[in-house]
Amino acid sequence: MDAMMSEPYDLVVIGSGPGGYVCAIKAAQLGMKVACVEKRETYGGTCLNVGCIPSKALLHASERFHEAGHHYASLGIKVSPELDLPAMMTHKDKTVKSNVDGIAYLFKKNKVDGFIGTGSIEAKGKVKVEKEDGSSETLDAKNIVIATGSEVAGIPGVDLTFDSDTIVSSDWAIALEKVPEHMIIVGGGVIGLELGSVWSRLGAKVTVIEYLDKVLGPMDVELSTAFQKLLVKQGIEFKLGAKVTGVEKHDGGGASVTFEPAKGGESETLDAEVVLVATGRKPHTEGLGLANAGVKADDRGRVEIDDHFKTNVDGIYAIGDVVRGAMLAHKAEDEGVALAELLAGQSAHVNYDAIPSVVYTAPEVASVGKTEEELKKAGIEYKVGKFPFLANGRARAMLATDGFVKMLVDAKTDKLLGCHILGASAGDLIVEAALVMEYGGASEDVALTSHAHPSLSEAMREAAMAAAYGKPIHI
Numbered sequence: 163m164d165a166m167m168s169e170p171y172d173l174v175v176i177g178s179g180p181g182g183y184v185c186a187i188k189a190a191q192l193g194m195k196v197a198c199v200e201k202r203e204t205y206g207g208t209c210l211n212v213g214c215i216p217s218k219a220l221l222h223a224s225e226r227f228h229e230a231g232h233h234y235a236s237l238g239i240k241v242s243p244e245l246d247l248p249a250m251m252t253h254k255d256k257t258v259k260s261n262v263d264g265i266a267y268l269f270k271k272n273k274v275d276g277f278i279g280t281g282s283i284e285a286k287g288k289v290k291v292e293k294e295d296g297s298s299e300t301l302d303a304k305n306i307v308i309a310t311g312s313e314v315a316g317i318p319g320v321d322l323t324f325d326s327d328t329i330v331s332s333d334w335a336i337a338l339e340k341v342p343e344h345m346i347i348v349g350g351g352v353i354g355l356e357l358g359s360v361w362s363r364l365g366a367k368v369t370v371i372e373y374l375d376k377v378l379g380p381m382d383v384e385l386s387t388a389f390q391k392l393l394v395k396q397g398i399e400f401k402l403g404a405k406v407t408g409v410e411k412h413d414g415g416g417a418s419v420t421f422e423p424a425k426g427g428e429s430e431t432l433d434a435e436v437v438l439v440a441t442g443r444k445p446h447t448e449g450l451g452l453a454n455a456g457v458k459a460d461d462r463g464r465v466e467i468d469d470h471f472k473t474n475v476d477g478i479y480a481i482g483d484v485v486r487g488a489m490l491a492h493k494a495e496d497e498g499v500a501l502a503e504l505l506a507g508q509s510a511h512v513n514y515d516a517i518p519s520v521v522y523t524a525p526e527v528a529s530v531g532k533t534e535e536e537l538k539k540a541g542i543e544y545k546v547g548k549f550p551f552l553a554n555g556r557a558r559a560m561l562a563t564d565g566f567v568k569m570l571v572d573a574k575t576d577k578l579l580g581c582h583i584l585g586a587s588a589g590d591l592i593v594e595a596a597l598v599m600e601y602g603g604a605s606e607d608v609a610l611t612s613h614a615h616p617s618l619s620e621a622m623r624e625a626a627m628a629a630a631y632g633k634p635i636h637i
Contacts, residue, residue: 180205
């Protein structure tokens with residue numbers, strides 16, 4: 163699409179990931195003239211193209227495959243499943259296409275001008291778009307939003323060369339052509355454990371090497387410990403408190419990973435067909451022209467912003483993974499909506515204390531608000547309400563009794579401070595807790611709310627009863 167040079171855009175968004183495309187659409191809905199620049203051939207950023215969406219397609223498919231081979235007989239269904247990996251990958255690709263095509267449709271519907279090319283800030287109010295064919299054009303903008311997201315981080319102190327089949331990032335771990343006999347995953351965070359679960363269910367031996375002495379980093383210790391035990395039962399091996407010192411690709415195929423105790427000690431080397439490096443992500447700002455525009459970044463490469471997403475340069479804003487805070491798609495979306503509203507002269511806010519995080523394994527893990535460790539460190543007196551899915555009728559019917567709901571409330575006021583769930587559909591259940599926290603509600607508010615029977619959501623009510631009254635009904 164040709165730029166309309168006669169009249170500047172009210173807003174030009176660089177990046178069409180969850181933060182960027184949502185910001186662009188919301189701004190257009192609020193009456194602004196908007197353009198969005200995307201360097202990929204399709205919209206949606208990392209999340210829709212090689213991240214959240216394709217990984218969830220594989221998680222769902224691999225979970226069904228595993229259930230068919232291990233649990234269906236208990237339900238009276240006799241089958242002998244056979245893996246068709248190419249067909250599973252086709253399902254993933256179709257899922258991605260339907261989502262990225264959906265963004266293109268939404269841009270057209272909301273009259274957002276989309277530009278495919280690499281965007282950079284030439285100067286205040288100027289965004290240069292460099293296209294694949296070598297041509298370029300400059301868009302005039304009253305406001306610019308940096309929504310360029312994040313990219314794969316490596317391993318500190320280790321030279322790495324990623325490829326598409328042996329030493330891979332998450333981008334390629336969703337596209338392997340065969341199930342590896344052994345996969346080593348460097349990093350026991352969300353990405354590593356989700357993709358490790360996929361390939362473990364499909365038949366790979368999976369070993370996770372994690373620097374910390376627990377998985378899932380900042381998540382509630384009780385929750386992450388219980389989750390790791392379930393993954394061990396599923397066949398995943400863990401090397402915790404281990405520092406990776408080398409990753410080497412073999413000429414004859416496969417690779418080796420050398421690691422040592424983080425606290426010091428003798429090193430160990432393991433061989434595998436595939437090594438997935440999932441040590442986290444870092445802000446993507448290379449080639450963006452931040453220095454030319456005078457935009458400041460912090461010592462971690464994140465664009466510095468104030469509480470209204472504004473950088474140190476008037477008319478330039480930033481949201482999502484490229485700024486401070488959790489690298490979560492829905493956090494970026496919330497910021498995109500809030501920024502669009504602010505630019506339209508409305509009031510807006512993002513409650514960072516009520517943004518949930520989810521691990522889409524089987525069972526799922528979900529968390530919102532404070533952990534026990536954070537409350538203890540802050541010196542806040544709290545009460546705990548817990549309820550196991552083992553005592554939930556719907557969970558029994560589903561053969562999904564692993565896990566529990568845990569609510570943390572203020573000891574004096576009963577205000578809900580945090581909620582942590584390990585179990586089936588945890589990612590859906592956590593929203594109830596987030597909503598209560600958004601309104602400053604208490605566990606008794608949940609306890610007094612009717613929950614459909616039989617449903618997994620009853621575990622939320624029972625945990626709330628335990629927190630508010632000291633005793634749930636069904637244990």
